[in-house]
Amino acid sequence: MNQGIGSPGRSALDLEPFRRELNLQRRFRLEQLGTLFNEANLPCPAAQAEVRAVLAAGAQQALAEIEAALARLSRGRFGNCELCGNSISVHQLEAIPTTRFCLRCDHRRQAKFNSGNEFSVRG
Template sequence: MTQQISAVDNHRLDPAELTVLRARLHEDRLFRRQQLQDIAQGANDPVETTYAADLAAHSEIRHKLTVAAQTALAETEAALARMDAGRYGGCGRCGRTISIQCLTVHPQARYCTPCHHFLETQR
């Protein structure tokens, strides 16, 4: 069941913008789930090599791809949860509204651009 959210609840985003962003997040969720399934199925494919180093490298690559896809899926799920809770589009650090330009490029965004840059410099 999809919860109807008003634009006021989601940092005054236009309802049409929210609809488009929600659809993109749902598409990304489907893509990530399929990606994880494909990676898992590929783990059962025989690797055409007899070298242990090649087998280890393939295993490491699969592991890194899995972690990246799981992380992206978690970010998408979190964005959808924020949207359902009426908190979508608000910066998780300062509370200001994340620009529609930023959300259009990265609908999973948790932070406004200044806070994102600040947090990146702290790493």
């Protein structure tokens, strides 16, 4: 198994930019949700309320992914693929710090999903 970015033997400083970015994203999503929930009490057309609900659901999903990535950082599992255990490339993590899978496994997972077959993530 390759050594992930969060593996022992890697400097904690390597992780700090990811932690900062994830915390910034977390704050943004919390502020976004606060605004959406405050606006939910205002009268508006049904279509606008529906858009707010969709935006809130997306923000909640993004927040859950951010918090899961922060938890992986705390557990020392950040940067390791949840399927194969190999390292996720730094470039991929820089682009999408919430990613849980290496490119190879993500492509396989998406192909299985698109074909309608189940694909399980190891626990």
